Amino acid sequence: MTGDERRSRTRGLSAWTTRRWLRVGVAASLVVLTLLGVTGAYILNRTGTISRELVDVRSPALTVAIRLEAAVLNQETGIRGYGLTGTRDFVTPYRQGVAEEKENTERLTELLKGDSGGLKDLKAVQDAVRTWQRRIAEPVAAEPPGAPSPLATERAAEGKAAFDEVRTALGNQQEHLRADRVRARDELMTTMSVRNWVFSAIAVLIVVLTALIFEGLRRGINRPLERLGADARAISGGNFDHPITPTGPADLRRLSVEIDFMRRRLVRELASSEETRLRLDAQAADLQRSNAELEQFAYVASHDLQEPLRKVSSFTQLLQRRYGGQLDSRADQYIDFAVDGANRMQVLINDLLDFSRVGRVHNAHQSVDLDKVLEGTLSSMSVGIEEAGATITHDPLPTLVADPTQLGMLWQNLIGNAVKFRRPGEAPKIHVTAAREGELWRFTVTDNGIGIAPEYADKIFVIFQRLHTKDAYAGSGIGLAMCKKIVEFHGGTIGVDPEYRDGARITFTLAPQPPEAAAASLPEATRADAEPAR
Structure with missing residues (x-):
C-alpha cells in the first residue's frame, strides 16, 4: 500500500x-x-x-x-x-x-x-x-x-x-x-x-x-x-483565546469546530461589547453632565427666573390697576396681554418644575390608602367640581406602597382633565375602578366628555402636546405627561382604552410594592431640587 x-x-x-x-x-x-x-x-x-x-x-x-x-x-x-x-x-x-x-x-x-x-x-x-x-x-x-x-x-x-x-x-x-x-x-x-x-x-x-x-x-x-470538556472549562474560566482542538469521530470533530467557531464569535462579540460599553460609559458621563446641567437649570428656573417673572407680573398688574382706563383701548389691551402672558408663564414654570421633580424629590414611599388620597384630591378640587356640576364615583380602592404626594398629583390631573374636557351643556360623570391583574393593580378613569381620537392616544402623553387651543381649554400640556411619569415611576403603564366611545377612558397599572429601580433611587435628591420655590 x-x-x-x-x-x-x-x-x-x-x-x-x-x-x-x-x-x-x-x-x-x-x-x-x-x-x-x-x-x-x-x-x-x-x-x-x-x-x-x-x-x-x-x-x-x-x-x-x-x-x-x-x-x-x-x-x-x-x-x-x-x-x-x-x-x-x-x-x-x-x-x-x-x-x-x-x-x-x-x-x-x-x-x-x-x-x-x-x-x-x-x-x-x-x-x-x-x-x-x-x-x-x-x-x-x-x-x-x-x-x-x-x-x-x-x-x-x-x-x-x-x-x-x-x-x-x-x-x-x-x-x-x-x-x-x-x-x-x-x-x-x-x-x-x-x-x-x-x-x-x-x-x-x-x-x-x-x-x-x-x-x-x-x-x-x-x-x-474529556478534552472538549477541558477546553470548554478553560474558556468558561475566562481564557477565551484558548483554542479547541478537534479530535475523535467526525461528528465530535464537527461539534468541536462549531464550539470553536462559537468561541471565536464570542471573542468578537466581547470585543464589540467592550467597545459598546466604553461608548455607553462615555454617554453615561455625558448624561450625568446633562442631568447636572438640567438640575442647575431647574434651580435657576425656581430661583433666578421666577423672581424677575414675579416682578414683571406684579408691575404689569399694578400698571393695569393704576392706569387702566387712562390710556386708549389698545394700550389697555396690550397691558391685558402682558398680564395674561406673565400669569401663564408662571403656571408653565411651576408645572415644568413639578414634572422634573417626579421621582427625585417626592419619593417618600409608604403605605398609601388610595381611597383617602382620592377623597383628599376631590376635596381640594371641590370648587371646580361644583361649578361643573360633576358627579364622581369610585369602586373600593386598594392600599399600596407608594408616594402619596405623587399619587395625589396623578388623581388631580386625571380627574381635572375629566372635568375640564366635558361636553357643552352636559354635566360630567366620572367613575374610577380598580381590579387586581396578576401582580399589578389596574385602574380606570372613565368620563362622558368629548373623548380622545384613537390617532391621538399616544400623542397626549408627550410633554407640551395639546389637542386643543388654549382659548378652548386652558392648560400647559404637561398634565398627562406627568401622569405617565408618575405611573412608570411606580412600576406601571398608562394608556387610552381605544374601545371606549362614549367619552374617554384612561387605564393604568400600579405595582403593590415600589420597583427595585425606584427603591434604589430613594436617597438621591439634589439640594437644589429639595429647596422650595420662593
Whole structure:
C-alpha cells in the first residue's frame, strides 16, 4: 500500500461518525456471535441426539439382545432335556423361551427401526432360530412323553450344528450392538468436547468484544469528550483565546469546530461589547453632565427666573390697576396681554418644575390608602367640581406602597382633565375602578366628555402636546405627561382604552410594592431640587 493510499484510507476512516462506528461494531459483533451461536446450537442439538440414541436405542438394544439370547438358550435347554428324558416338564421352559423370544424380537425390531445393519443382524438371528426350531425343537417337542426321543438322538449332530449357527448369529448381533454403543459414546464425548470449546470461545469472544467496545468508547468518545470538556472549562474560566482542538469521530470533530467557531464569535462579540460599553460609559458621563446641567437649570428656573417673572407680573398688574382706563383701548389691551402672558408663564414654570421633580424629590414611599388620597384630591378640587356640576364615583380602592404626594398629583390631573374636557351643556360623570391583574393593580378613569381620537392616544402623553387651543381649554400640556411619569415611576403603564366611545377612558397599572429601580433611587435628591420655590 502506497503512502497516498494509506492517507486516503485514513481520511476515509476518520470521516466515520460515532453512529457509524457503533453500527459497524455492533453489526460485526452480532454476526460473529450469531455464527458462534448457530454453531453452539447445532452442537447442543447434536449432543442431545447422540445422548438420546445412546440412552434410548443402543444400550436398550444390547440389553434386549442379551435377553433374546437367554430366551433362545432356555429353549435349547428345555428341548435337550425333553429329548433325553421324555419328561414333559422340560417343554415348559421351551414354551416360555419361545414367548420371550417373540417379545424381545418385537422390542428389538422397534428399537432398531431405521438401522439397516441392526435389522439385518436381527433377521439373521431369526432365520437361524427358525431353522433350529423347524429341524430340531418342534419335532422333538412333538414326540410323546415318557421315554427318550429317538429323533433327538438321531438329529443330535444336526441340532448341534444348527444351534451353533444360532449362537454365531446372536454373538455377531451383540458384537455389532456393542460396537455401535461404543461408537455412539465416543461420538458423544467428541461432541461434548467440541461443545465445551465452542462455548469457551463464545465466552472469550464476549470478553474480548467487551474490552474492545470499552476501549473504543474510551478512545473514540470519552477521551475526545474529556478534552472538549477541558477546553470548554478553560474558556468558561475566562481564557477565551484558548483554542479547541478537534479530535475523535467526525461528528465530535464537527461539534468541536462549531464550539470553536462559537468561541471565536464570542471573542468578537466581547470585543464589540467592550467597545459598546466604553461608548455607553462615555454617554453615561455625558448624561450625568446633562442631568447636572438640567438640575442647575431647574434651580435657576425656581430661583433666578421666577423672581424677575414675579416682578414683571406684579408691575404689569399694578400698571393695569393704576392706569387702566387712562390710556386708549389698545394700550389697555396690550397691558391685558402682558398680564395674561406673565400669569401663564408662571403656571408653565411651576408645572415644568413639578414634572422634573417626579421621582427625585417626592419619593417618600409608604403605605398609601388610595381611597383617602382620592377623597383628599376631590376635596381640594371641590370648587371646580361644583361649578361643573360633576358627579364622581369610585369602586373600593386598594392600599399600596407608594408616594402619596405623587399619587395625589396623578388623581388631580386625571380627574381635572375629566372635568375640564366635558361636553357643552352636559354635566360630567366620572367613575374610577380598580381590579387586581396578576401582580399589578389596574385602574380606570372613565368620563362622558368629548373623548380622545384613537390617532391621538399616544400623542397626549408627550410633554407640551395639546389637542386643543388654549382659548378652548386652558392648560400647559404637561398634565398627562406627568401622569405617565408618575405611573412608570411606580412600576406601571398608562394608556387610552381605544374601545371606549362614549367619552374617554384612561387605564393604568400600579405595582403593590415600589420597583427595585425606584427603591434604589430613594436617597438621591439634589439640594437644589429639595429647596422650595420662593
